[in-house]
Amino acid sequence: MIYFYLLLSLTALYYSGRVLLFQLTHLIHRVGGDRRFLIIIWSLIFLPGTIIHELSHFFMAILVGARTGKIEVFPEFLDTENPDGGVALGSVQTPKLNIIQGVLVGLAPALTGLGLLVWLGSLILQSYNLATYQNLAFQIYLFFTVSNSFFPSRTDLNHAIPAAITAAVCIAIAWLVGVQFSLSISDGVASVSKVILVTILLGTTLNLFISFIFFILRKAINR
Known part of the structure; x- marks a missing residue:
């Protein structure tokens, strides 16, 4: 059941991020900004997260023996003539990867991000208890x-989706031939899962709170 709650909380976090983007988009448009201005503002706000995301790809690629090229952490407009054209917020150049390398490199930001969120969550709690509010503000921002x-991203999942389908087919075949699987989890895994769950819910709450602030600002400008 804990895995279901984790999946549900990750879904909530993802869509709360979409709500945040929606509210910021309308706020930027309300003050006269266009799509490119929105992307620049978005990329500046989330620059630390983008750097961590791309470095996770980079270092995982090195660990699995893949070649790497340059890293981009600022937005790159793919069609300079069209303001509504595609944009890449960040990227790491890699050659063609095999399926194992692709899965590990593609999912590296998710693994790194979850670990950092748990760590930052514990720091936020410590700073709050010690009333060190300067540190608290920076930690909440990170x-x-x-x-x-x-x-x-969709590109990151190019290898992960075929691998997941292959794994699902293998598990189904194993189950059909009589292999038994245990779904029980140890107390240690359950405890870690609960910490991750609380951390993700904190991120969702923070997104919704900031979205509400953007909403209030937009309504105030309308007046």
């Missing part, structure tokens, strides 16, 4: 940027 930057 938590906010990482929680909205660790999800894999």
